[in-house]
Amino acid sequence: MLQAHSWLWHYLWVAPNIVLLGLGLAIWKRRLWRQFPAFFAYALLGALSELAVYTTDVVPSISAETFWRAIWTSLLIEGPLKFFLVGEILSHTFGVYASLKRLASILIRVLGVVLVLAAAVAAAYPPNDSRFGIISGAHRLEQTIYLVETGLLLFIFLFSAYFKLRLSREIFGIALGLSISACVHLGSWAFIANGIPSERTRSLLDFLNMAVYQVCVLIWCYYLLARPRSVDVSPPPPNQNFPHSDLGDWNREVERLMHS
Amino acid sequence: MTLAIILVLAAVFALILILCVALLPGTQLSRNGHRAGQIQPLDVKAFRNLADRSEAEYLRLRLTASEFRQVQRARLRALAAYVHVASRNADMLIHAGQTALTSSDPHTAAAARELVDSALLLRRNATVALLRIYVALAWPSAGLAVTPILEGYQRLSGSAMLLGRLQDPGSPVRISAQ
Numbered sequence: 001m002l003q004a005h006s007w008l009w010h011y012l013w014v015a016p017n018i019v020l021l022g023l024g025l026a027i028w029k030r031r032l033w034r035q036f037p038a039f040f041a042y043a044l045l046g047a048l049s050e051l052a053v054y055t056t057d058v059v060p061s062i063s064a065e066t067f068w069r070a071i072w073t074s075l076l077i078e079g080p081l082k083f084f085l086v087g088e089i090l091s092h093t094f095g096v097y098a099s100l101k102r103l104a105s106i107l108i109r110v111l112g113v114v115l116v117l118a119a120a121v122a123a124a125y126p127p128n129d130s131r132f133g134i135i136s137g138a139h140r141l142e143q144t145i146y147l148v149e150t151g152l153l154l155f156i157f158l159f160s161a162y163f164k165l166r167l168s169r170e171i172f173g174i175a176l177g178l179s180i181s182a183c184v185h186l187g188s189w190a191f192i193a194n195g196i197p198s199e200r201t202r203s204l205l206d207f208l209n210m211a212v213y214q215v216c217v218l219i220w221c222y223y224l225l226a227r228p229r230s231v232d233v234s235p236p237p238p239n240q241n242f243p244h245s246d247l248g249d250w251n252r253e254v255e256r257l258m259h260s
Numbered sequence: 261m262t263l264a265i266i267l268v269l270a271a272v273f274a275l276i277l278i279l280c281v282a283l284l285p286g287t288q289l290s291r292n293g294h295r296a297g298q299i300q301p302l303d304v305k306a307f308r309n310l311a312d313r314s315e316a317e318y319l320r321l322r323l324t325a326s327e328f329r330q331v332q333r334a335r336l337r338a339l340a341a342y343v344h345v346a347s348r349n350a351d352m353l354i355h356a357g358q359t360a361l362t363s364s365d366p367h368t369a370a371a372a373r374e375l376v377d378s379a380l381l382l383r384r385n386a387t388v389a390l391l392r393i394y395v396a397l398a399w400p401s402a403g404l405a406v407t408p409i410l411e412g413y414q415r416l417s418g419s420a421m422l423l424g425r426l427q428d429p430g431s432p433v434r435i436s437a438q
Contacts, residue, residue: 097373151274153278154274164354
């Protein structure tokens with residue numbers, strides 16, 4: 001069952017992308033694409049490019065070289081889309097607060113440069129894991145994309161946690177799914193690109209990637225489509241919202257201090 | 261193979277960290293939950309005395325160098341405690357403000373956004389001020405600037421008061437002590 005071209009393999013490759021395509025259509029129908037344009041584009045283009053790669057894999061008349069060219073094309077489409085998506089998460093999380101916007105923007109740029117340099121070094125370091133440059137190149141590109149993506153997403157989670165910022169339901173779901181997918185894919189592609197695994201291990205890692213991606217697509221569906229449970233929207237009772245008293249004295253005192 | 265191990269370990273570590281942060285209560289924005297009651301009022305007079313440069317200069321002139329360092333370190337530790345409280349208050353107000361962000365009343369939502377912005381600024385400034393205080397603890401004779409903290413707290417006070425009044429007109433807000 002855990003072999004390439006088994007029924008489970010077909011299911012895990014096709015089903016998440018069909019669901020993601022459906023999610024994209026639901027986002028369009030609910031007009032959520034205006035709020036999350038990058039995720040909308042990722043859901044549609046990402047799913048379509050993966051289904052195209054799947055087709056090149058299962059159609060017998062398509063050569064192996066064409067299959068790897070399709071993988072490269074898919075990576076070149078999905079890579080920038082993922083970074084636009086990270087940018088969208090960043091903008092929804094910090095962009096609305098003027099006091100953090102500039103700091104977050106500076107830090108993410110510095111981190112981005114560091115991560116790209118680290119990913120370039122990591123990509124240049126390993127020996128070819130394949131006799132064919134087109135295959136090892138694709139593996140290194142996967143590793144590079146996921147390394148940068150994981151670093152940026154980790155920064156977003158840690159930075160928002162430090163400032164006790166809570167993410168909106170949709171952005172939380174998108175960021176969580178993307179992060180889980182990025183971390184697991186980074187681990188497996190790093191192993192495939194540098195570890196030279198056996199065919200059996202390689203096949204198991206493919207299953208792991210596909211299964212995790214399926215879980216991530218379901219996370220996105222849950223957070224974007226399912227309605228949250230009803231919550232208490234009534235204002236808090238008097239005296240429980242903030243403690244009593246006047247801030248006038250404090251303000252006058254501080255003003256006197258600042259202008260003395 | 262070494263690089264593979266390093267990257268796999270980094271990926272596992274990142275995944276664990278992200279899941280820990282994501283599973284923390286309060287990572288997701290919701291309309292319920294208020295923790296603003298835990299706000300600790302700050303004694304502004306004591307805070308002002310501790311941050312006053314002229315007080316430090318006076319002590320420097322009156323005390324011997326070693327006595328001054330000892331006293332100044334104690335003052336800096338007290339100042340750090342105040343900044344910690346201010347930072348913790350900012351956390352509470354970020355929480356309260358973010359909860360109010362989901363309000364259907366546009367005035368409350370706008371006041372909440374202003375409060376969260378001010379609280380974030382204070383938290384950022386508090387982090388920098390704490391770093392400066394800890395550096396100053398090593399060199400007590402060096403000057404120390406805490407004005408951004410005071411400015412941030414002043415803005416925060418105004419925003420908290422506005423939001424508190426919008427949510428509950430009968431209950432003004434206090435984040436400082438007399």
